[in-house]
Amino acid sequence: MEVFDVNFFLTSFIVLQGQCSGGTFTEYNNLYNTALTGYNKDGRPLQDQNHVMIVVLDFSLLTIADLDDASSKLVTVGLFTILWRDEVITWNQSLYENTKELHIDESLVWKPSMALINTMSINVGLLGFKQSKIEYSSDGVAFWHIADRYQTTCDFDTTYFPFDKQTCELKIVAWDYTIQGLFIYPLKPTVDLTYFSENGAWELVSTETRSEYLAYYSVVVFSLNLKRRPLYFVIYRLIPVFTMLFLNTLVFILPSDSGERVGYAINCLLALAVFLTLVSEGLPGDSEPMPVIGYVLTVYLIISAIICVLTIFILRLHHKEENKEIPPSFRKMYNILTCATCKKRSRTVEAYLSTTDSENVEENDKHKKSSVLPLTWKKLSSRLDFICFISSLSSVITVGVVYFVIVMS
Incomplete structure (x- = not known):
């Protein structure tokens, strides 16, 4: 196998970008006819067929048109630049009035027949069009531009939605020849982002390229490391859910004799259920892996239902009847x-007091016991209201904090 010379292709790439054709139309036409005379497009353009044809790929990403986690689809608009050396189409510039290309x-x-392995189209995702042109320099370096809209698959991991990160790939395989006849390499270690336009829903964190093997065929992979922009979901989904849960916990502050507590609790539960139905439409549809936010919303719905049950029980x-x-x-x-047992334990300090002080403490305790009002149903329900309010509010905050700790870690 020949040694791969990236510098050669990179230098040819730069030279071809800056040169003009030169010469006259007549000489250009003569060169064109001479180059194609006896040319066999079905054979590799190598003088020694024992050598391996080296093809170099570069990908210039223009924009990420769509990234759908429900259908596992990535839609990109980009430009593939493919370079190789054709040893048949070469000429002496001086013989054709300095015609350079x-x-x-x-x-x-x-041309190297290449296709996208992970395409979502029904047909094989062949690169190239019948109307596109290939540019040749006098030393035989071929320069081929292929611009298109590409639909490829992408394996999503939505565990930490909407704070998730995804890695999507475009895999190109040279399928006409095995690695004994043709090998493809990436031109650069990263994707070209010179003309890239940002996507509103996804942030492109980094890119990388690499060479792989698929059985006996050569493959080039262009990887895009993406991070979801969570601000929209946080503002229009999470914050309203937290607000509804907070309003739901306030039912325990309403006076029991107002007659609105059960209606208020049920209205909050229904509003939350309806809103969660709308929120679920924006969640990934896959069950494996299940997004953490799905569990959080389910727990919040259960908390809201428990609040309704507790409200009815306390009322x-x-x-x-007070005489019951x-x-x-x-x-x-x-x-x-009410931590009554804690208060009783605090009285053990009597052993350390003097006899006179002990007698005063006992008299004070008797006076307090005689002045304490008996326990009633209203006092019991009032205490339960306070405890339920603190417990439910703490539960809502704890679940939210645990969720953010998990997804941000």
Whole structure:
């Protein structure tokens, strides 16, 4: 196999960009006819057929037209530049009045047949058009531009949606010859972004190119490392969900006798359910992997439903008849919620007090016990309102914080 000389192709690339054809039309026509006389487009244009044809690819990305995670589709607009050396089409410039270049229709000459492996089109994604031209220099360097709109597949990992990062690739294979006859290389280690236009939904973080093998065929891969722009989803999806959950927790602050608590809680639940239906349309449709945000929204819906259940339960306790005895289990729960046991433990300091001080403490305790109001259903429901408000608000904040920690780590 021949040694690959990138510098040669890169120098030829620069020279071809800056030169003009020169000469007269007559000499250009004579050169054109001479070059194609006896030319066989079905054979590799190498004088020694034992050598390997070296082809170099460069990709200039113009824009990312679409990136659809639901259909795993990447649509790009770009320009492929393909270079090789044709040892048959060469000439002495001085014999043709300094004619430096030829432009020949691609259907008339040999060219490397290459295709996109991961194309989404029904047919094989062949590169090139019948009407495109190939530019030749006098030393045989061929210069071929192929501009098109390319639809390729992209394997998405939406676990951390909408803060996810994706790597999409364009894979080019030379399928007419094995690596014994033709080998393709990337011209540069990165994709050319000179004329790139930014996409509103995705940020292009970096690019890279590499050579691979597919069985006995040569492959060049152009990788695009992309990062989703999450601001739209955060403003129009996440913030409204957090706001609705916060408003839902405020149901425990409403007075129990207002008669609006159950209606308020159910309205918040319905509003959240309807909004989550709209939000789900913007989420990736794949179940593997399942986006973390899907679990978060489900947990929030469950929290909202639990708030409705707790509201109904507390109102039922609040409106019980006052002459009805409170069960011991509710009294024990109330003592736990009010930290009554903690207060009893604090009285163990009596052992360290003097006898006179101990007697005063006992008298004060008796006075306090006599002045403490008995436990009622309204006091119990009021304490439950406070605890449920703190618990539900803490749950909403905790779930949100855990989500952002996971996706931002």
